Amino acid sequence: MRIGLIGTGRIGTFHSAVLARHPDVESLVVADVDAARAADLAGRVGAVTAPSVDALFEAGAPGGSPAGPPLDALVITAATAAHAELIGRAARAGLPVFCEKPIALDLPGTLAALAEVEAAGTVLQLGFQRRFDAGYAAARAAVRAGRLGRLHTVRAMTSDPAPPPAAYLPLSGGLYRDCLVHDFDVVRWVTGREVEEVYAMGSDAGPLMFRTAGDVDTAAVLLTLDDGTLVTATATRCNGAGYDVRMELAGEADQLAVGLDDRTPITSAEPDGPTAPDKPWPGFLERFAPAYEAELAAFVEVVRGERANPCDGREALQALRIAEACELSRAERRVVRLSEIQG
Numbered sequence: 001m002r003i004g005l006i007g008t009g010r011i012g013t014f015h016s017a018v019l020a021r022h023p024d025v026e027s028l029v030v031a032d033v034d035a036a037r038a039a040d041l042a043g044r045v046g047a048v049t050a051p052s053v054d055a056l057f058e059a060g061a062p063g064g065s066p067a068g069p070p071l072d073a074l075v076i077t078a079a080t081a082a083h084a085e086l087i088g089r090a091a092r093a094g095l096p097v098f099c100e101k102p103i104a105l106d107l108p109g110t111l112a113a114l115a116e117v118e119a120a121g122t123v124l125q126l127g128f129q130r131r132f133d134a135g136y137a138a139a140r141a142a143v144r145a146g147r148l149g150r151l152h153t154v155r156a157m158t159s160d161p162a163p164p165p166a167a168y169l170p171l172s173g174g175l176y177r178d179c180l181v182h183d184f185d186v187v188r189w190v191t192g193r194e195v196e197e198v199y200a201m202g203s204d205a206g207p208l209m210f211r212t213a214g215d216v217d218t219a220a221v222l223l224t225l226d227d228g229t230l231v232t233a234t235a236t237r238c239n240g241a242g243y244d245v246r247m248e249l250a251g252e253a254d255q256l257a258v259g260l261d262d263r264t265p266i267t268s269a270e271p272d273g274p275t276a277p278d279k280p281w282p283g284f285l286e287r288f289a290p291a292y293e294a295e296l297a298a299f300v301e302v303v304r305g306e307r308a309n310p311c312d313g314r315e316a317l318q319a320l321r322i323a324e325a326c327e328l329s330r331a332e333r334r335v336v337r338l339s340e341i342q343g
Helices: 010-020 035-045 053-057 080-092 107-120 134-145 166-172 175-191 208-213 289-303 313-332
Strands: 002-006 027-031 073-076 097-100 124-127 151-159 195-203 218-225 230-236 244-251 255-258
Touching (some): 002 010, 002 053, 010 027, 010 035, 010 289, 027 035, 027 053, 053 080, 073 080, 073 289, 080 097, 097 289, 107 313, 124 289, 134 244, 166 208, 175 195, 175 218, 175 230, 175 244, 175 313, 218 313
Parallel strands (some): 002 027, 002 073, 097 124, 151 230
Antiparallel strands (some): 151 244, 218 230
């Protein structure tokens, strides 16, 4: 299989290494607007470099040599602003695509890209890696098997150990779209229910760069699911103890926690309770490394026709609609029903 990858930043570098060692990937071709960075990455992982994104779409080999065989699929890890255009271009070329979330930072851009994919009849798999994490998968199985009884409360959280660079914030879409969107997706996936309404609050009391960007550094959301289950979802960019992603599910029969292990960065206030770990999770790549590998392995299987798409564009659209509802709720300080959000 010959796979192209566009975007050689942090997540692109990780995905390139995973794809380069996959037994079914015979050739990996990488491209970036920064051609030198792409060439450096290709040298480190044993890939080849396309001199430009245009050349990659033409499946040309590096160095001006004759074109290689056509690409079988494309992985998009470029800057968020480029996702929708690249998805559309790949759809018109008939290429199956794996794309890191989001499709676009707004609903019109998302819907336009999805329309191109659906018109072309091609595959679009979105990178919501928590669906491939062992803990979340076990929680989903427990809920679906009825082990918890009637589910009444879910608590989800994503806490980053330090803020991203200030330049990233205006491009990110904000804390709900960039960060909590993962929680919104996995709540739907684990529970099998849809969100009916949201109430969201946010705080920009942290570093000045959040106020400058019109963003918040900490947020809390109350979601009501279509069966009456209540979900709280919180996020912060300023969790100095370490990277902390968890989900707690409470039912009438039992309760279960995801992300609670010997690297969870939390200290008990009880005299005999556990203390903070020596090596807390430093970030998302370390915490979810096996899940990232599993989602790309799944994409290869999708391209080969061996399995159904585990996270298509419409799934990503639903998570974005929840994030959009949260932004509206925060701005207008009111409960927002999902039916108010187009798409």
